[in-house]
Amino acid sequence: MSDVNERLQCSAAGTAAFDVVIAGAGFAGLYMLHRVRGLGLTARVFEAGGGVGGTWFWNRYPGARCDVESLEYSYSFSTALEREWKWSERYSAQTEILSYLNHVADRFDLRRDIQFDTRVAAAHFCEAENRWTIETNRGAVTARFCIMATGSFGGEGAGDRRTRHFQG
Numbered sequence: 001m002s003d004v005n006e007r008l009q010c011s012a013a014g015t016a017a018f019d020v021v022i023a024g025a026g027f028a029g030l031y032m033l034h035r036v037r038g039l040g041l042t043a044r045v046f047e048a049g050g051g052v053g054g055t056w057f058w059n060r061y062p063g064a065r066c067d068v069e070s071l072e073y074s075y076s077f078s079t080a081l082e083r084e085w086k087w088s089e090r091y092s093a094q095t096e097i098l099s100y101l102n103h104v105a106d107r108f109d110l111r112r113d114i115q116f117d118t119r120v121a122a123a124h125f126c127e128a129e130n131r132w133t134i135e136t137n138r139g140a141v142t143a144r145f146c147i148m149a150t151g152s153f154g155g156e157g158a159g160d161r162r163t164r165h166f167q168g
């Protein structure tokens, strides 16, 4: 790597440092946060939206619901969580799935490590320091591991763009 590239990719050294940075606070990002905490690692989640839920935060059009059974469309990492959460419908609507994900965030105290309204703009690996530099619209941090739990539906605005004229 050239000196110029090396400097660019390591330029955020000295900023806040975490073991793990996770982009996205949907099903995947919330679970990853819980999991890496369990490994004793420090973590910060950056979520472009103003709340947890991912797909279910952004897609609120009438009729939005899961098409596998709610019991299967649930986390299985906690027996206590499985016992305490009761789905009211066999195929749950968006509002109930979003409530579930908010419950999970509270139940496992996940919010304290999630920074909302923050979009990851770039991630560079600094070979000299063996760390990622993650740039967001609100500054940069570094991490040993960088997990992109950004889903496949495009996040902010994508649901709205696809369903603007959809009445449910």
Ligand SMILES: Cc1cc2nc3c(=O)[nH]c(=O)nc-3n(C[C@H](O)[C@H](O)[C@H](O)COP(=O)(O)OP(=O)(O)OC[C@H]3O[C@@H](n4cnc5c(N)ncnc54)[C@H](O)[C@@H]3O)c2cc1C
Binding pocket: 023, 024, 025, 026, 027, 028, 029, 046, 047, 048, 049, 053, 054, 055, 056, 057, 059, 064, 065, 066, 067, 068, 073, 118, 119, 120, 121, 149, 150, 151, 152, 153, 154, 155, 156
């Ligand atoms: C109406 C509907 C019904 C569905 N039904 C089912 C079903 O029945 N079964 C099934 O398995 N799946 C279903 N899905 C698919 C669903 O998307 C996934 O099941 C699951 O919610 C994906 O979770 P995720 O955490 O991987 O990603 P997402 O839920 O998409 O979350 C990704 C998050 O990353 C954030 N993000 C993206 N880019 C950045 C960035 N650069 N910086 C910071 N944050 C970022 C986004 O804002 C978003 O909050 C359905 C989807 C829809 C829309």
